[in-house]
Amino acid sequence: MANLKQLAQSLGLSITTVSRALDGYADVSAATRERVREAADKVGYRPNASARRLRRQRAELVAVTLPSDPGHIGPPHFLDMLSGCAEHLAAAGLNLVIAPVPRGESELDICRRFVDGRRVDAMLLVRTKRRDERVEFLQSRGIPFVTNGRTESLLPHPFIDGDGFAGFRAATLRFHATGHRRIGHIAGPQEYYFAHDRCCGWRAAMEECGLATDLCAEGAPLEQGGYLAALELLRQPSRPTALVCATDEMAIGALRALREVDGGNQISIVGHDDLPMGAFTSPPLSTMRMTGENLGASFASLLLRAIAGEPAEELQELHAIEFVDRDSHRRPLKAA
Amino acid sequence: MANLKQLAQSLGLSITTVSRALDGYADVSAATRERVREAADKVGYRPNASARRLRRQRAELVAVTLPSDPGHIGPPHFLDMLSGCAEHLAAAGLNLVIAPVPRGESELDICRRFVDGRRVDAMLLVRTKRRDERVEFLQSRGIPFVTNGRTESLLPHPFIDGDGFAGFRAATLRFHATGHRRIGHIAGPQEYYFAHDRCCGWRAAMEECGLATDLCAEGAPLEQGGYLAALELLRQPSRPTALVCATDEMAIGALRALREVDGGNQISIVGHDDLPMGAFTSPPLSTMRMTGENLGASFASLLLRAIAGEPAEELQELHAIEFVDRDSHRRPLKAA
DNA sequence: CTTGACTCCCAAAACGTTTTGGAGAATCTT
DNA sequence: AAGATTCTCCAAAACGTTTTGGGAGTCAAG
Known part of the structure; x- marks a missing residue:
């Protein structure tokens, strides 16, 4: 008033x-x-916020674009991360708006609308692709942004990512060390950096051990995708004895396929994301998680520093992956 | 430029x-x-968005407050709903900002900040409590808002909700009709309207059937909460033969408790929310879901109509609950 | 020729803040 | 006592849009 x-x-x-x-x-x-x-x-x-924004020439807003394909947004706890990020941004006077991509528009259109309408001070990009047009656009416009996940962009840009390559390589080698030789990989869509990165980690380990890399099936990053991919691998003449899955959701889908095909308990499995749900599956799902706590706060901090003008090279965080030991990776290995 | x-x-x-x-x-x-x-x-x-907003005296923004207690935000697919809502709001020129509640502040503080700073044209409230101070505040300020879930507020306000009472009553009666007599309820925190509503539905059915209503345990609306609540019920001298759970996440936690205590497959169970995950549990989780599609779009529509000044009475949607028949509600019932 | 209606355009006033560039008074310096 | 400095305060100019209230022309009807 x-x-x-x-x-x-x-x-x-x-x-x-x-x-x-x-x-x-x-x-x-x-x-x-x-x-x-x-x-x-x-x-x-x-x-009055609008008046101040006009005068200060700042939108006091950060947008995060959300892919509209179901399941492509990210893991279920993704909103918690956004919530944490928004909370820390708010402490600096910035609000977080969510910008889903409507049917018929590209993620690029959304970025354009927000950037050119001067509606945001920065952007947060999730589920980066290996070659990501949003990144290239934002770089050309010179607007601050941070991505969740790396890209293959030539210019450096701020990001937070887990070292999927190292994590999946280590998980595969761990299976190898316990005697497994037919280690399969259930991969996510390879245009996504994270999915490709994890797949490369698995493949690198297999090659180091002198093993074939044909036990690989790709699917949507959801339960159903993991289920179908697992069925595909189980149809092979010589089945895998262990499965490394790109995400926990895919792993949970794969668990169902295992139950259906061999009654379960025959094939070891490991996922990635550390979904709370994983502690409640049967068997409890061994998994991996990015180290570091309060990811949302890290994103907020990087965004603020990007807005403040820090160079991209100093705003890159690659986190180690740690193993979460539950039970599903430890199925008894019968002699081949 | x-x-x-x-x-x-x-x-x-x-x-x-x-x-x-x-x-x-x-x-x-x-x-x-x-x-x-x-x-x-x-x-x-x-x-320039700020300039137009100032001149038009409209924020072109809608905020949704997110409770900060983990697990109290809502089911995992909640972000999909928000995304759908944001998409439809965007078509009307409104953006959706997420407003988590920082430590040390109340949800009321957040509402106050957004409303009094004229930062939003309307608000979206989720996880309503039976007596919800946010609702009372927004009503007193006369700012448009829509809630996800009813409240016990004396004045009517716009909402979308599922008829949890009817749904849980029906589920309980269904168990009764198939011979169950010891039907337990795993309840969510009773200060939430949805949790209380569902609990009342269960209790009503039990009383109609002349059964005792002591097989009820309350927990946090997460896997862990359901797990602990189920353990509590299984410790009773005469165990339940069937469980009606307030949410799928709680049901999945309960499934693990059943596995641990009696090897599973003895006790029937049903949840609510129709999480995709439910199709992949063991046994596949029977559940309930609110009818109607694209909930997010409905919220957006209600918000826009509230902003346009339609009276609250015309902006209330109570959706029927439908049963999703998988397998977990059909465990063999041994003679007592 | 006047009147009225219509078409196409514009100057200026908002909207509510922040910031610039002083102004006047009081205090300090020398 | 004059000049310099410090304290307080303020008028006015932005920021970029939308909207109000006309102002010229043109054309047709009276």
Whole structure:
């Protein structure tokens, strides 16, 4: 209800003075400052956001684009991450808007709308593709952004990512060390960087061990995709004895395929993401997780630093992957 | 880069004319309108959002507050709903910002900040409590809002909700009809309307059948909560033969408890939410779901109509609950 | 020729803030 | 006591849009 003009009038002061008093400038006396603040509190004055944004030439907004393909948004706990990010951005006066991609438009259109309409100060990109047109566009426009996941872009850009290559290589080698030789991989869509990265890690390990890399099936990054991919691998003449799955959701789908085909308990399996759900599957799902806590806060911090103008090279976080030991990776290995 | 003034100058027209040409007013000739539009396209002109918002006295933003307790945000697919909502809001020129509640602040504080700072045109409230202070505040301020879930507020307000009472009553009666007599309920936190509603439905059915209502345990609306609650019920001298669970996540936790205690396959179980995951549990989880598709679009529509000033009474949607028949509700019932 | 209606355009006033560039009074310096 | 400095405060100019209230022309009817 109250704006600066009314507040100033009621105090017999100028708009300027009231504004500066509230912002804590030194060129207004302590006495007036107090008086202004009290009055503002009493009236419940809040500066009009639009007016400030216009004057300051800042949108006070960050947008995150959400792919519209179901399941391509990210793991179920993804909203928790966004929530954490939004919380920390809010502490710096920024709000997080979610920008899903409507049918018939590309993610690029969305970026364009937000950037060219000066609707945002920065953008957050999730589920990066190996070659990601959004990244190239934002780089050309020079607007700050951070991605969740690396890309193969030539120019460096800020990102947070897990070292999927190392994680999946290690998981595969772990199976090899316990005697497995036919280790399959259930891969996500290879245009996504994370899926490709994890697949490469598996393949690298297999090659290091002198094993064939044909036990690989690709599917959508959801339960159903993992289910179908697992069925495909189980149809092979010589079945895998262990499965490394790109995501926990795919692993849970694969678990069902195993139950259907051999009653379960024959084939070891490991996923990635550490879904809470994994502790409640049968058998409990061994998995991997990115180290580091409060991912959302890290994203917020990187976004703020990108807005502040820090160079991209200093805004790249590659986190190690750690193994989460439950039970599903430890099925008894029968002699081949 | 380009603003209206520059565009007007380059065309030798006034700002007014350019503005009105782009907005398609009739009082600018078709010829000029075309000329202006072409020029605007070429320069890639987009109106400055902050300026328009200030002038129009509209924030072009809707906020959704997210509870910060983990697991209290809603089911895992909740982000999909938000995404759908945001998509339809965007078609009307509104963006959806997510407003998590930081530590040390209440949900009320957040509402206050958004409303009093005139940062939003409307709000979306999720996980309503039976007596919800946010609802009361927004009603007192007269700002449009829609809730996901009913409340016990005396004044009517717009909402979308599932008829949990009817759904849980029906599920309980279904168990009774197939011979079950000891039917337990795993309840969510009773301060939430949805949890209380579902619990009441179960209790009503039990009383109709002349059965005792002591087989009820409450827990957090997550796998772990369901797990602990199920263990509690299984510790009773006479165990339940069937379990009606407030959410699928709780049901999945309960499934693990059943496996641990009696090897599973003894006790029938049903959840609510129709998580995709439910098709992949062992046994596949029978569940319930709210009828109606594209919930997000419904929320968006209600929000827009609330902003347009439609009375609350016309903006209330109570959806029927339908049963999703998988397998977990059909365990063999041994003679007691 | 006047009147009225219509077409096409524009100047100027908002919207509510922040910031610039002082102005006047009080205090300090010399 | 004059000049310099410091304290307080303020008028006015932005920021980029939309909208109000006309102002010229043109044309047809009276």
